[in-house]
Amino acid sequence: MTEQPGRRVRADARRNTDALLEAAAAVFATSGVDAPVREVATKAGVGVGTVYRHFPKRSDLVAAVFRHSVDSCADAAPVLAAEHGPGEALALWLQRYTSFIATKRGLAAALHSGDPAFDALPAYFDGRFRPALGALLESAVAAGEVRDDVEPGDLLRAVANLCLAGSDVGPDHSRRMVDLLVDGLRYGVSP
Template identity: 50%
Template sequence: MPTDATSSSSGGRARRSDVRRNEQKLLEAAAAVFVRMGIDAPVREIAAESGLGMGTIYRHFPTRADLVVGVFKHQLDTLAAAADTPPAADTPYEALRLWVHRFADFLVTKHGLAEALHSDQAGFETLHAEFVDRLLPVLDQLLKASATAGYTRVDVRAYDFMLGIGNLCIGVETFPDYRSRQMIDLLLAGLALPVPALADNQPE
């Protein structure tokens, strides 16, 4: 028979689980709303998207800046974790290519968060540093894995490559027919070396 202490402990775990679940729903809903309407979207839109009440939103994120920062960090964590999830890739180069496209999609579609990234508004000052600190090691790891396996050049700095991807994504906002994925594939092709298996079979 459960004791009062056991019941209290179980109830506490259930409440914490509910809190985490609600926070996850809020972050995902806010991210979707920010994509459609920007980071100044009405909180009621986020409430409607999440199916949660306004009071729940303010309990988790007392200010808009808290919510924007929370969404931004959640998106960074998701993108960084994608590099650790075994991708549908046969080679380190393909793993690099798949992650780079996810990174570019983040830059292109999360335009609301990009506003915060380049803002000097109170609460957003550290976002750019967190963006670089969180994602640069991930890109560096993927580049090194591909280079070590002989698929890409070894003289490419992750920071330079990240800036190059970002610059190729800028045109999306200005030119409706601009195809950033094709441009990024051209950039990736510039890194590529002859496939090791084929190179090994070349006549001397």
Template identity: 60%
Template sequence: MAGNHQKNESSKEQTERPKRADAQKNLVALLQAAKEVFAETGVDAPMRDIARRAGVGVGTIYRNFPQRADLIAAVFRQEVDACADTAEEFAQHYAPAEAVDRWMQRYVDFLVAKRGLASALHSDDAAFKPLPAYFDARLEPALQGLLNAATEAGELRGDVTAYDLLRAVAGLCTPSGHGDVAQARRLVSLLIDGLRYRSE
């Protein structure tokens, strides 16, 4: 009896493992598809378009994200994480000041991609309320670590904070700032050059 019970448990675990793997694969595909569709046509795009691109059924979307706002928030968090995670990669492969410059340019990419989500994120939906804090908690430490390394190396001045830079660049990428990506990139480079100028 004990042997049969163990066999049944083992069989159950083997069955559940592939299911969990498939569910995770579907979730990754779903978030990637949602990111692309939102960027192309906006956050009000039909769910069937997202499901079709992800290769899943519409029901899969609603099982993971009961409300559209839940899916938008998940895409936003994924993009924040991707941006934050590049800080460690740049720190490993580039000199400190260049790592800051490259990460700031990556941040511009993030802001441009987020522009399509902006109106939704500034709505009163409860799903979006935690996002500003999540944004700060992930991105400020990522940039501050790069700034600290550049300051310690004598490559950048030390009287600027990650908070300052994040807000300054966000202002450059807003529609009121004309939303010119190429111009934003140039201004970010000038900003970093200015920090280098007074690092000695």
């Protein structure tokens, strides 16, 4: 995926990896992470051989899509922070994170499948989300809009559990629960 050493990546190769990541994200979102590799290949307008050239194992593709979507969610944090007040940015990002989690249903099982391709994902998740949320929290705390006794990691986990557990109940149940949680953050502000 991410190449560094001397060898330069050919233009078509780069184009194909991008197309594959995009196609895979779409296919996994609609058909679940168990969708056949061929389906992804077709959607990307590419042969299976090409998929396996870029992602030696099926699980590498899944992991790459995961990392990719973690990145885009984490990268949204500074953008929101620049465009909104601290409290609102925090709330908006948590909603964004909520929908990220919602698309990761099938993955939860895969993560515990023992496939080594997934070993590094939890660390990646924390490494990207904790700082992202940490910054938002800090600003909100500094602005006095939010209490100061909440750890980013705990909040991430809490929201994730809330979403994964309450998903059967109804569509925007998760959204409401997360709103509730955010209100909870706002409650105990020390003057």
